[in-house]
Amino acid sequence: MDVASVYLIPTVIDENSYESLPAYILDAVKKCEVFFVENERTARRYLKKLWPEMVIDDYQWYAIHKAEDSVRQDLLRFINQHATIGIISEAGCPGVADPGQILVETAQQACAVVKPLVGPSSLLLALMASGMNGQLFRFNGYLPIDDMQQAKTLKALEAESAKTGCTQLFIETPYRNNRLLDAILKHCAANTKLCLGVNITAPQESIVTKTLSGWKKAKPDLHKKPVVFLLSAG
Numbered sequence: 001m002d003v004a005s006v007y008l009i010p011t012v013i014d015e016n017s018y019e020s021l022p023a024y025i026l027d028a029v030k031k032c033e034v035f036f037v038e039n040e041r042t043a044r045r046y047l048k049k050l051w052p053e054m055v056i057d058d059y060q061w062y063a064i065h066k067a068e069d070s071v072r073q074d075l076l077r078f079i080n081q082h083a084t085i086g087i088i089s090e091a092g093c094p095g096v097a098d099p100g101q102i103l104v105e106t107a108q109q110a111c112a113v114v115k116p117l118v119g120p121s122s123l124l125l126a127l128m129a130s131g132m133n134g135q136l137f138r139f140n141g142y143l144p145i146d147d148m149q150q151a152k153t154l155k156a157l158e159a160e161s162a163k164t165g166c167t168q169l170f171i172e173t174p175y176r177n178n179r180l181l182d183a184i185l186k187h188c189a190a191n192t193k194l195c196l197g198v199n200i201t202a203p204q205e206s207i208v209t210k211t212l213s214g215w216k217k218a219k220p221d222l223h224k225k226p227v228v229f230l231l232s233a234g
Contacts, residue, residue, distance in 0.1 A: 003112065004110075006114045007085065007087070009025060009029060011092065013120050014202035016202065020201050021120070022118050025119065029051060034060040034061075037063065038090040040063055062074050085107075092120055095116075132193065137166060150183055158189065167234075189212065193232045197228035200228065
C-alpha cells in the first residue's frame with residue numbers, strides 16, 4: 001500500500017556554506033511534490049540555488065509559521081493523498097529548535113514515513129568542537145528574558161552540570177547575546193567553562209572554549225551574531 005513520505009530537508013546555516021550540504025539532499029528535493037517551509041522566500045531561493053533547473057511555480061508552498069491547525073490540516077490532506085512532502089527550516093535541520101517539529105509530530109501520528117536527512121546543525125557542530133561532555137548534554141532553548149529569572153536559571157543549569165557533568169546548551173536572540181554573556185559572567189563561577197560557537201559554518205566561524213575568568217579578560221562582541229552557548233561546570 002502506498003504511504004506518504006515526509007522528507008526533513010536541511011538547509012544552510014550560513015548562506016555561503018553550501019559545501020556543508022551532502023549531495024543526497026538534492027535527490028530528495030527532486031522527489032517532493034509540495035513543500036512546507038518556515039520562510040517561503042528564502043526556501044525558494046535556497047532550492048533554486050541547490051537545483052537551478054527547478055521550476056519553482058510547479059510546486060505548492062505552505063508557510064509553517066507556528067504550525068497552526070490550518071497548516072497541519074493541509075499537511076494531513078497531502079499525507080492522505082500519499083504525496084511526497086518536504087519540510088524546510090529557515091536554517092539548519094527541521095524539527096530541532098524549529099516550528100516544523102509540530103508538523104513532524106502530525107506526520108508521525110498519521111503514520112507517514114518520516115525521512116530525516118543529514119545536514120548542518122549548529123548545536124551538534126558546537127558540541128563536537130567544544131571539548132565538553134558529548135555523552136550527556138541538554139539543549140535548553142532560550143533562557144528567560146527577565147533578569148532575575150535568567151540568573152536563577154543560569155545558576156540551576158550550572159549546578160546541574162557540576163553535579164552530573166551535563167553540558168548545557170542554549171541560544172539567544174542575536175541582539176541580546178551580549179546581555180546574556182554579561183549575565184553568565186556575573187552569575188556563574190570563575191572556573192566554569194563556557195564555549196561560544198559563533199557564525200558556525202560561515203567563513204568567520206569561531207568555536208572557542210574558556211573558563212569564565214578567561215572570557216572576562218577578553219570579552220567578545222556577540223551583537224547580532226548567531227551564537228550557541230555551551231556551559232560546563234563538570
